[in-house]
Amino acid sequence: VRLVSFSTGGADRAGLLRGDRVVDLHAADPAIDGTLLGILRSWGRARSAIAALPTRAGGGVPLADVSLGLPFTPPRILGTGANYRDHLEEMKVQAPTVPSAFLKLPGSELGPDRPLLLGGEDRRVDYEGEIAIVIGRAARDVSVADAPGCIAGLMLANDVSRRDCPMAHATLAKGGAGFCPLGPQLVTLDELDLADVSFTVHVNGELRQEAHTARLIHPFADVVAAYARVLPLDAGDVILTGTPAGVGVGRTPPVFLRPGDEVVVESPQLGRLRTPVSSGPPA
């Protein structure tokens, strides 16, 4: 199924996408939590309740009449770098033997269509289109074979990164306010083949990045199993899974985001994540 967080003017509510309509999940079944994070924290029960909703025609509200927001604020956003060979060549780094790990700091999450604020003309801010894993069940010491059972689904993401900071400050350079656009849909595993998901990144309509999960160095199940060997993962945790070639800093000459740009991460399986770029300090 496809889950969203939507609003018709008031607070965001958890919704189920059905074609061009959105069903308010909590209104449809009060036993289902009204937020996507609440749904993820009760994922075993919630997925059954969602599957059991009657599929009568005309339910919900037209998608055109709502705005889609940040699906949920993840308790943690982790990320693995260097996971597509073509991006390693462009950044001139070696292929890792185990999935690397970094953090996106609290406050970096940003909803679809919300402006990314550059916070100063001198900053070299770059996009990195990625797929985000959403954890749906506590995971600790799981095998690669069992890891998909801990994944609720996937979202699109943009691992926005400053290139004008020292490598030792990578977490700061990736952790700025709004530096992690996510969404707009959480597409659950029953709709997906993890080895057959693709996405593109366009900046102002120009194709910059293309990726397919068949080309991953560390497939999603490997990343989840590797992380869960070191620490417990919890429902709602998000893991960014790496970006392919085509980032701005890898171009000759390098190009960086400017006010007025529009970055679109798009996938036949996961929807369309649009981020307009604006000047001004981070909120």
Added chain:
Amino acid sequence: VIVPRGCERLDVGISLAALVECDPAPRAAGFAAVLDFMRLDVPQSQTYLARSFPTHKVMSAAIAPAPDGPLELTLTIDGELRQRSSTKELIASPAELLAAIARCYRLRSGDVILTGSPAGRPADADGPWPRAGSVIEGRIDGVSDVSARLVDEVDPS
């Protein structure tokens, strides 16, 4: 504090923590003592995971205003003195760390910056390593004491 399952090398150090206040400009408004635990049985490229295990940052209940002079830091494991140093050994002062971070990141009030740990951690002597039952006691004179007892991770199933 939880000893992760299978972790034979759990490191710990005492660290002065700077508590950030941003109104009107970022500054270290207060200080706390922190026991900073870290798994050393994890590949270097996963250091953020190795430092993020639940319970592995133990902050003192008390906080103190900015000190006038250098502070002595000590750490004992099961009563044995392992670290004794002074904040005058810091390479970058809390104010310098704040300034360096602020160049790449907009700090917010309530952020906490660990300023590093001096010599004497178990990693520096390749053990002995703390394990379940160990009692870790840290002290930063003029700031606070902080202590923790280690327990084994329980299998949730």
